[in-house]
Amino acid sequence: MKTLLFSLLALTISSSAAEPEVIPIQVRENLRIVYQVTDDMAHEGVNKGLFYARKLINTYEKQGIAADQVHLHLVYHGTGIAAVVNDAARKRLGVDAANPNGEILAELIKRGVQVELCENTMQQKGVKPTELMPGVKLVVGAFPRLIDLQLQGFAYIKFE
Numbered sequence: 001m002k003t004l005l006f007s008l009l010a011l012t013i014s015s016s017a018a019e020p021e022v023i024p025i026q027v028r029e030n031l032r033i034v035y036q037v038t039d040d041m042a043h044e045g046v047n048k049g050l051f052y053a054r055k056l057i058n059t060y061e062k063q064g065i066a067a068d069q070v071h072l073h074l075v076y077h078g079t080g081i082a083a084v085v086n087d088a089a090r091k092r093l094g095v096d097a098a099n100p101n102g103e104i105l106a107e108l109i110k111r112g113v114q115v116e117l118c119e120n121t122m123q124q125k126g127v128k129p130t131e132l133m134p135g136v137k138l139v140v141g142a143f144p145r146l147i148d149l150q151l152q153g154f155a156y157i158k159f160e
Helices: 002-016 048-062 078-084 087-092 102-110 119-124 142-151
Strands: 031-037 070-076 114-118 137-139 155-159
Touching: 031 048, 031 142, 048 070, 048 078, 048 102, 048 155, 070 078, 070 142, 078 114, 078 119, 102 114, 114 119, 114 142, 119 137, 137 142, 142 155
Parallel strands: 031 070, 031 155, 070 114, 114 137
Antiparallel strands: none
16 A cells, blocks of 8 residues: 555656646737836846846747837836946946946847937936937836837836
8 A cells, every 4th residue: 555655656746847838929929018127237247128128039039929020118217327328427327337238239229129218317317318329219208108108008017
């Protein structure tokens, strides 16, 4: 009896150790995503929002989803401004390190990602439009932009 019980227990344990099922992506076209990035927190040497934007784009690509089906916007405001401005502006903002995001910003913009900065934040921080990294666009305000995109059906993700 004990042998049968141990055999059943071993069978249960071995079957539960099997590979879990990977749930496939269901929606494969007209993907709409907006990231709210409020901080210049780094992840693997670059801004966290930019890092995860590239990771998301790469994941969709590996799943065979065409780049023109992914509509990703990153809306920066608050201290996140330091991720999308040049070195001189970063220094005035109190960030001594050079901006490490130039390469990933250029890559994402080339891949169709919209990188946007709140004009109100820019003005409050004393940053000039000429101090933005190439390809960064201005929006009248982060919150109105986030609301607008969500009302258009964009999935919302917040980075802090």
